[in-house]
Amino acid sequence: MIKKDLGLLLLIVVVGIVVAIINPRFLLPINLANTANLIGLFGILSIGQAYVIITGGIELSVGSLVALLGVLFVDFVAVQDMSWMLALPLILVLGAAIGAIHGLLITRLNLQPFVVTLCGLLIYRGAARFYTADGTAGFAFGQSFPDLEFLTAGRLYGIPNTFIALVIIAVVMWVVLHRSVFGRYLYAIGKNEEAARYSGIRTGRMVMSAYVICGLLTALSAIYFAMYTRSISPASHGQFYELYAIAAAVLGGFSLRGGEGSIVGAVLGTVLLQELQNLVNLLGIPSSLNFAVMGGVILIGVLIDQQWNAIRAQRRLVSAARQTEAHMADQATVPVTANQD
Amino acid sequence: MIKKDLGLLLLIVVVGIVVAIINPRFLLPINLANTANLIGLFGILSIGQAYVIITGGIELSVGSLVALLGVLFVDFVAVQDMSWMLALPLILVLGAAIGAIHGLLITRLNLQPFVVTLCGLLIYRGAARFYTADGTAGFAFGQSFPDLEFLTAGRLYGIPNTFIALVIIAVVMWVVLHRSVFGRYLYAIGKNEEAARYSGIRTGRMVMSAYVICGLLTALSAIYFAMYTRSISPASHGQFYELYAIAAAVLGGFSLRGGEGSIVGAVLGTVLLQELQNLVNLLGIPSSLNFAVMGGVILIGVLIDQQWNAIRAQRRLVSAARQTEAHMADQATVPVTANQD
């Protein structure tokens, strides 16, 4: 796992160096900070998605949720004059509740995650559009919420607060996934849900928690996105973000079959994707190719990973065979003594 | 299986009756023909998708392919002055080739279908946009290809030729999936690929064929779509069509875990989805709710199906228990003789 993450890190660094050589402005603090900001926004989404993917599920409604929750947040704060200190937790709770509903439908009613969240994708998008009657939700001119803005779009010593938030969340979620009992349960469920249940794990609750975590992080990210764009046209806001999140997780080594992947990988996957977007803009590559570059890199990354694994498995096989032969030679006398027993 | 299809048919008819009562113009031949035309277009996509889903795979690049192949077809015919008799098979071959590449990556290099086709989604969209430099590909005013137009957008006795094409394709594909050896192998692979391999089935080839079929049908559909809109802006053309196709298949009883579903179901799923879209327009429901209506109906459909199955399983259990009781009473003498051996 750690080797895989290192490979990804290396790729990120190499791409960075190449871009910096072609256009040194890549390394300007302002550019790095801008990119870090977006890494923060998308990284939080990816971590949420990762929690669902680890259980063998998938959450396709992320993009629509970013739109719906973003619309609601902006509307609450800018139009309904609700205090943001109230609106923020409200939105988080809403995100968690939606996650819980998905989890319930999946674990209690045994529906497929793909189907449930596909319906979510359609329904939440429609709801967001209906809520604003297809209009845009945004802050009026001069409307300003200094504290909220500092928290969501501000910078600390030049580092965007969203990036700091990502780092904190990533550390916490890393510990939870890789060092806690809950995390181990999620891996077990992803590998073999039934066996996990037969070991006394309440798999339903665990899976539900994963969707709740995803909903919660998505809601947080939705607020950040809303404060970044400060304007949300519900028809297009957040479109395809679920694909970005899934792509980042997959690049980071998550298997959609469940039970595999690391949080570090998901974050690095996000970093690589955002670096690529930055690169397309900085190097003047036609933006029509943006998607193609992203798709190409993911495909190549996954291919290399796969080939790498295949080669390693091959090698392990050969060396194992050698070892065993040696071992057997050593042991050749043992069965005879056993025979005298 | 057939019971499930009947349920769906019933739903379609009931919705149709309700709409017809509210707005009798729903039943006008012209409206039916218009809707049949779109059912033809989307139905072909759904059948292609169904072939992939039956193997336990998924094809996410459908929408992007519709854009890329559509752009190429229009460009060949309208701009490059290629004969459509040449361009049409060329596009079909291209679609099949792309399907074959997906199949190869999935079966030979063991990549996950979701990942491969997600990359396809990104790459083909980018390719289409790059090809026209983000412009629109379309026929010039008055440019006309009577034969091609008759075949792709014409009507026979008021029935759109695309719908006739769908019926023919559905029948052929039904026979192939439900009556041929190949179809049986696909079901077997979808349920348990390893066991299928143990039975001497060349699973790699079979899965690849499924993707080729999907690519081919997608290409055909792309041509139909291109001739329907007669103009393609590659950035948005065909967006989300993969979701429509998957949704239709799922509504029609396909399981994304593979090995389940019928062609009739996929077609009926398409019919229902198009009926819903038609309904939104005819009843003057805000277009922003279009997606939400679709999502809601799919969710409800899947839920009913699931509950229905649960109830049926319960009943089967009880009746099975009764049967066994009767059966055991008959057999009570057999094992005793065996014991004397």
Next chain:
Amino acid sequence: ADKPTLAFVVNGASDFWKAAEAGVKKAQAEMPDYTMELKYPEQAAVAIQQRLMEDLVSAGVKGIMVSAVDPKTQTDGLNKIGSQTALFTTDSDAPKTNRIAYIGSSNVDAGKQAAEIAKKAMPNGGKCMGFVGLLGADNARERIEGMKDGLKGTKIELVDVRGDDIDQTRAKKNVEDALVASPDLTCMVGFYSYNTPRIYEALRDAGKLGQITVVGFDDDPITLGGVKEGTIAATVVQQPFEWAYQGMKLMAAYLKGDKSGIPANGLIIIPTVIIGKDDVDKYAANLKAMAGK
């Protein structure tokens, strides 16, 4: 590479901007000591456009002319860009930002011109159905609003506007469904550049060309063809070529320190024009010439 770069950032990929591209090219030809480019964001979304502009600023662009995706609420983002580079707006203005000037036309006025077309074509009144890509988008709203305004007090009514989310298949089906749902329609309005051609084609398929008054926007070749044929009453065209051409020159001058081109109110309005049957040939020829073909 040391030449100062000027960027024209559009709001999404669309043929509409092809003319602007030609305008940028023409300006570039006249001013070789600048690098001028036109940038498409890969999606018509605020976040992505904002990102694109930030990256351009990072890349050292000296001036940006932008058609903001959502100018009303994008204020802060635009101000951020405006504080780092010379910012101009086009297509739709963002007057409350620190942009230097706006060059473009007024969508409300364009809507009013569409009303003029309808009034002229249907002196006895009628019932119109509108079609648009994104119902919520500013340009759509302003055009619809302008048209409704212009129709006030007449017997012509804009009964509904159907959206299609920029899905051309749905755009055409919406027209077909409208023909079924409301048989008493006498006129159709295509608010986005691709809506008019879809109306044209759906009417042709239904054999209703000429029976229903079509009011168009923009200059898709099919639209112009229809106007010429007489089956489309007329179309309201903006002049993105001029926006781009004049805008680029203005920016270049501004960067050199020449601020004479900037009016006091910061608004440079290049009016939209109605292209009817009589003007269409001239307009098409002009278009071709601009594109340098």
Next chain:
Amino acid sequence: MTYPGVVALEGLSLDIVPGEVIGLVGENGAGKSTLMKILGGVIAPDRGTILLDGVELRSLTVESSISSGIAFVHQELNLFENLDVAANIFLGREPLKGGLLRLVDRDRLRDMVKPLLKRVGAHFSADTPVASLSLAEQQMVEIAKALSINARLVIFDEPTSSLPLAETERLLSIIKLLKADGISVIFISHRLHEVERVADRVVVLRDGALVGTLAKKDIGHDQMVKLMIGRVLAARTAKPQRLPGAVALRANGLRTAAYPSRPVDLEIRYGEIMGLAGLVGSGRTELARVLFGIDRSYGGAILQDGQEIVLRSARDAVQRGIFLVPEDRKRNGILLDFPITQNITLADLPMLASYFMLSAERETAAAEKQRLRLGIKAPSVSTRTGTLSGGNQQKVVLAKWLSMSPKVMIFDEPTRGIDIGAKQEIYGLMRALADAGVAILMISSDMEEVIGVSDRIGVMHEGQIAGILDEDDFSQESVLLLAVGRSVK
């Protein structure tokens, strides 16, 4: 043939003459299945040759293996639940019609399947969906499938591990019929008495090598065991060290999904091994699942230490010290991809963790302890569990529960597919547990096992306890009579 970390087979030669039944025995992981998979063309050997009638078969694939007349009943079931019986039996060899379209000739297929089903004694029809068959019935389909190949050699890899009594007898007589037709058979089983009855020659594998061949006259239980594990096993079962105590778990009119209309009454006492016998589908597994909280009950009550308890999930049962070693190991027992350690600690993580945080050291220590205690054969506790042999995998499942403190342990077919040596060890472990005061319920379809290990035997018939036998009444016949719904005496 090598796998990562193991040489599964090494320098082995074996020849088979027509009409001969070869019994192939060996400990778990001896390489029996591997050898057969090579013959079946499923995996390729690293070196060596296979000769048929003196002609070398090169690069054997599944198809060429089938076409050269080798039929195969795999150890793990390979059926497709979404297809019907007929489709399963002839999958890959369907009768065709319709020329290039390659349509399935369904009528001919049905005609071809009918006699096969009759031959294996199945009472379901050709178009029954496999999903609705029980495990044993599915095994019959597998056997019918092997028979459908006009084979010259039929390989049965532990066909009886999920077949009880009557069906086992049927299978043994089928093997005799095959032999009479001049068809060779390789019969792999850990139930040595079955091997004794059918084999003309017994071949014994140990650690991937052939360690001995027994001619018909030399075949005997002890000889086979000696060759397999290199020594003679001590007396089969140890006697209980103490008298059974109070009732630990009681089912009071409990109804399960198998027979919702039939209540089960059963008592399990501390310190005893309660055997539970019965025919296939008599509802034993369902009962175990309800007692372990996996399935809900359809009525009745469960009492632990005289108190009624409600089990909403397996976790409720685990917390009360009621553990289940499930029937289907791969599906319910272990995570093949997890290292041994994580499988062993999975159920006990909260105890091994502090403040919900895992401790790798404590986990490894706990696992290492169990590995030594149970003698799990593996390079280390960090080995992937999926690479272990069946018996060792079963020990891992046991280790999971033994590392906690069981009060009631339910074993569902605890020695299914496990070699004789490991069986003895598991019997020993069960007895030791009982002696330590644990109440044990052992569901088994192996008659020898039920009679040899239990202190009392409950027999289930159609979802109800048909009778309880005390040690003095133990006999194959009385168990069987109860199992088919007759009364003893």
